[in-house]
Amino acid sequence: MPLMHATWGAWPWIAPFWFLFWILLVFFVVRFVFWRRGAWCGPRGRMQGPDQILAERFARGEIDATEYRSRLDTLRQ
Known part of the structure; x- marks a missing residue:
């Protein structure tokens, strides 16, 4: 009978990477939206x-x- 819990051993190492992945994904989507609107073009905005x-x-x-x-x-x- 196979051990069903054997794959949970990597969870402590994989979880921080998924957390970082989602944070970076949201950051880059927000940055892309603001970049397209011209809000990140310098200190004056545009x-x-x-x-x-x-x-x-x-x-x-x-x-x-x-x-x-x-x-x-x-x-x-």
């Missing part, structure tokens, strides 16, 4: 285009209006 970065520099006073218009025209060409 990636910015060059015209948005230029507008922010102008708003902070790093460049003046003439330089802003000149660079914006260059970007749009």
